[in-house]
Amino acid sequence: MKKLITLVVLLAVVSGFGLTANAQDDNWWATAAAPYAGVTLHGVSESTPPSNYAADVLAPQFEALTGIKVELEPTSWDQMYDKAIKDMEAGSGIYDFVYIEQDIVFSYLAQDYLVDLTQALVDHPELAAPDFNFDDFTTFIDDFKNAEGHVFGVPMEAFVKIYLYRTDLFGDPEIQAAFEAEYGYPLAPAATHQQHEDIAKFFTEYGEENDLDLWGTTVQAASGHSSSFYEFFESIAPTFGVYNWGINEENWKATVENGGQMNSDAAKEALAWWVSLLQYAPPESTASTWDEVAATFAAGRAAQGWVYGENTAWIASDPDRSQVVGQVGVAIPPLAEGVMEAAEAGTGYVGYYDGGAFGIPHSSKNIEATLLWLQFIGQPSVQPEWAAAGSRIVHDATFDDPLVVEMDAQTNGYYTLLQEQGYLFKGAPAHPFHAQVRSVVEPFIWQAIVGEITAAEALDQAAAAADEEMARLGYGQ
Template sequence: MKLFNRIGIMGLLLSLLNCPVRADFSLDQIPPLQNKAPITLVAETGFWTDYLKEQMLPRFSEATGVEVRVYSTTLDNMFTLQQESLTNARGSYDLLTMEAGWAKEWAANGYTVPLEELATLYDPGGARAINQYLEPYYPALLNILSYRGEVHAIPYNNYVMGNHYRKDLFDNPEEQQAFNKRFGYPLAPPKTLTQLRDTAAFFTRRAGDSLAGKRLNAPFYGVALMSGDRPHINDEFSAMLWSEGDSWLSPAYSKTGALTHFDVSLNMEKKLKVAALYNELKGFAVPADDTFAFNEAAEAVAFGRVAMWPFAYNNLWYKSSAVEKHIEGAILDVAQVAGGKPYVGAYAFAVSYDSRNPEAAYWLLKYMGSYQAQYDYAMGGGNPCRMDVVTHPDFQAPELKAIGGAFLASHQANLTWNNDVNQLGHFTSTSMGQIYPELTRSCFAVSRNPEKAAALFGELNQTILRLQNTFGETAALAK
């Protein structure tokens, strides 16, 4: 609550006025560093790591005299790799990379250092300087990355969801007429889960059928779902469940805003409704095996096999929008997800509690989150976390559609969440690192055995209660 009052209102007002703060930061603002010990950064393998190694880190070392080593790894290994070092206080990594779901758990364990604390120690501007620096960042993301009102990490890659859909098909007069005749309302990007099911069913065609006046040589599908045995199936289930007004666990607050406990609802009605709807959607989805996740879904869009990726991560826009190159006449657009509750979060950097050089780590953190760094990250195909970058006119130019085509949709989705993320256990529990894998396991099991949904979700409720009460700071109660 305190965090939103401090930075959220400012960020929201600025974004609504379409004139976000340009909180510039450059290397010349770094004072002479007392500690010259080398620092090690964990970074996700890919273009961002390459950019850091080739461009940013050499400049930082030249300006500060501090060598920066990069440990590059895949996201699948990132949690275990860093957790092992943090648990044993090995001091292996000065700057950590985290997924939003780990943020409060690591903060509660004391593994990450609050930014205000670092700023008070090392920044001539103190806490005021870091708070001003954070103003262009989305309040929802900072709330997720905060603990007890203090921000612990700076996000760099925003994966809020959107619906990546084939605008050329939705705008086709023949398809519009056929849809209206069949369902009794206009064809448009679905706003409700019921409309999502209708639209998915409508666009599913067999080889030999007609689509937008052309004969299909292969089957065509209404949707791509990330239905494999991967974490992303839970993100889809969660977005659907939240849109129904339910959640896996819900924080309860006192009148003063203090977190008192978590409620775990034993009522199955909405969970079973979502399970049934997901199973229906699978019948209209491009065939998927147990490894099918975001890359496969993006490719299904890119190669013209589906009408929609309804729960797409917007940071995959640069991949899915390739359909405009691969399929003649294809136009890809993005809408808000059906139900209006997209999964939201970010990958972020934080300074570890056992850093050998927290002073240099703090300044590198600010440098990597600077306006120019986020702008360059966006130009490389990433989905930035700063409002002043996301809303920059450059990214609305037609020639940059493959890069910025989903930016404004992400902007609106992030603003819609703002402080509402504090109403979901996903983003407030300090044991989500333990709970999240269980959500994934259960959602995948339900997707393969929908007739067992009640039993599987009943087991999940008991598991959430056990994990929250074993590893969390605040008790969970059955409701």
């Protein structure tokens, strides 16, 4: 009896202590935010699962705690950039925080668009939240630092563009036997480009024979949208050993004759291979951007393919949106010889480590209140549910959370792969002219997709155009 009373008292003390700690946390937010209560913060972001979670779940929580309203505008990728860049360039102060995708941060830093968050927290110690710590973040935060190690964006999503495959199809004994009989090796997630092509061909024919809406692979080949440029240069070309878009970062040149790789033999082989996959891809592929590729896979229309990892959780677990719940496997993408070794040695990479952060433009009219909001979304306590909803992890500790461990099982190890092999992937190169060079290169990729020119012609012309554009911008002259 004595022991029971002692236990009850102990529990009461511990829970009371916890409640007190929570209350103290809540009090801190309310006190720190008191001068800004009633303020409305405006933000713009790409409409992704993590952004939508921030808008729908975190913003109301923050408002309840602080009285600061957050209006986050999730929009298309193109519109997000248009709005953010125009606002920051004109200094109009429409947005208090903007989404900074990992690939554009170097351009933003070069233009000095963003507030130095490290310095801002030093300058305003009264606004430094007790639970927020830059050290909690994964190494992905390093992409948002300047040379001095100061942080300019609070990471809110991070994921890898991963190879997904259908476990139900790959695990079917009859299909396995038929595949092995035809190709002479067991059916398994593609480890090489030839295997990927074989599997794509096999399942396309399997779909035709069985009157199924099933094709062999996804291809993110929108023939008038930048997403096809990104799939090729950030996901496909690296698996052939062509890194950093094929641009030589020492002299800012893309053509082989000037030391670049954009029109190298390996790049041409990569583009030709990728374009050839269209014959084994669903008809919507030439209109598919990142979202549509995920939708295609979720609709059960492809047996394998590269899909942005932020979609993995819902594809694998949400029966309202996905036809392939419980039938999704993840793996490292197929690679050319030597690429894995280069990635492990840190001289290459196997695919794209994508993500983004929220940063504060200098033009924001509510920098202090926004500083509170960014710390709120960077707290450890909000991370697990956000990770489960959006397949994104930005804190090291989130990997061990029970919610994430459970979701890891449902996705057949996506989070484990992100944690253990994420280092093999890499974000976009640190090009300060990101959108400008992309804009001159992508029309040639589109022409190759629709067959107006060959892969080799496309990359020869693209590399020449990239050299010219970089020189015009003042690089590599």
